[in-house]
Amino acid sequence: MSLDTRPASPLSPGGPGLAARKLFLQFRIGCDRYLLAADVVVQVLPPQPLKQVPGAPDWVAGILSFKDRPVPVIDLSHLAIGQGARQVTSTRTVLVAHRHRGQAPVRTLGLILEGVTETLHCCPADFMPSGLGGVQARYLGPVLQDGEGGMLQWVGVDELLSDDVCTLLFPATEGRPA
Template sequence: MSELAVKRGAVMPVKQSLFLVFRIGNERYALQAIEVAEVLPHLPLKPIPRAPDWVAGVFAYRGAVVPVIDLCALTFGQPAQARTSTRLVLVHYRPDEATPAQLLGLILEQATDTLRCNPADFQPYGLDNRQAPYLGPVREDAQGLLQWVRVADLLDEQVRALLFPSPPLDLAQFEEQG
């Protein structure tokens, strides 16, 4: 058999991606695993006064202060339940190609499973939800619908400026006031 005939008969492998599956209430959601830096247990956080309710606070991680949002509170206005399966998931937050990725913590319920599937299996669900642009397409399987959460679209400009000020705050200003 010629090499050309072998290439013609070869089936192109389906592009598979790994997703971290979690829940908000009874509904299933997924983050693309390539966006996940680390999955940690739920840790104590320092609250940020006057921040939106869904900004859970900040914590120190390997010498850096990382802001954390509660995805349950952001999406449905209810804080995540404190369960043994509630995790603090660090993601690479990058709102656009010109901005370097920064760590952002997400409090996620039941973030204990993964799924490998073709990203093309996720389909638009026909609703223009401008209040939650991070809620992407859905995928149907034996357990129902699974919705893709897009990390880049989690924060609007106002919250991004609060959590990731640009330029960073100048500590010398605080020293002068003291």
Template sequence: MNDMQPRAARENNAKGVLYLQFRIQEQRFALSVHEVIEVLPRQPLKPIAQAPGWVAGVLAYRGQLVPVVDLAALSFGQPAAQRTSTRLVLVHYRGGLQLGLILEQATETLRCHPDEFQPYGVDSAEAAYLGPVRQDEQGLLQRIEVNDLLPDVVHQLLYPGEPTGMPT
């Protein structure tokens, strides 16, 4: 272990990373809380013309307009269920941008080490945001890679003038 690393950081590494868990239909997913800005209840959104159906709209948040994606609609073609546990989660996206995600049953957290998530052997080029999986007593839990959520054409629509590639 590196003695130059602050004590709090060493303790966090020993305990693992905290993940927000949610569901899409009956499937379990996780999102690192390091990517989360704020968890909000569902909010009214303004639709975005010419956007794919899984782009739920735009949210006015603290003086900024934030695009919102319905992750259930993106992943499985069905909009998120209207539940009391459905949340609008604001996340850091590609450096300094913000993105909203509509997530079902986003009420629990899990602490584990990132290396517990393993590649699952499926080519998900069309869904690059679907990351590795972790198995536990409840079944499989799949990590979401926030920076890979939007295809370049949708990124350009929602963030005009912003580069499409990942920041270096």
């Protein structure tokens, strides 16, 4: 048995230092690539039938039933660039554990994502600030060069929803769990 001692690239799936790496789910918004930390992913599903939510922002795709519970679903492409995710074979409904602004409770949120075809192991320390502060898309995190001249950007699930939208999608009802 031989041990591979070659240095691993930031995007390599293994190699030395694997313990310092984190698993990410890659997807696309338009032509750009983004990442979700796999530790927030609850389940990846094919596109699901959704119940509409009248009065919600356009990027709220609807509600799905998961384990007999309603789960709000947003179209991340529509939120980010104003165009919904294309319904292609790589489009998925990704259920994530959402803690609004890092606060309890943890709730399940559905994301419609396009181009869900790969996972990557990356070292979080290799990500760099994007250099854009104060943008309204507070969910856009640091970026990572991919070795081919492209960049991937980390999306923070807990920062996706404004306070108003979080209240709309996860209303606290007396006598029922929030």
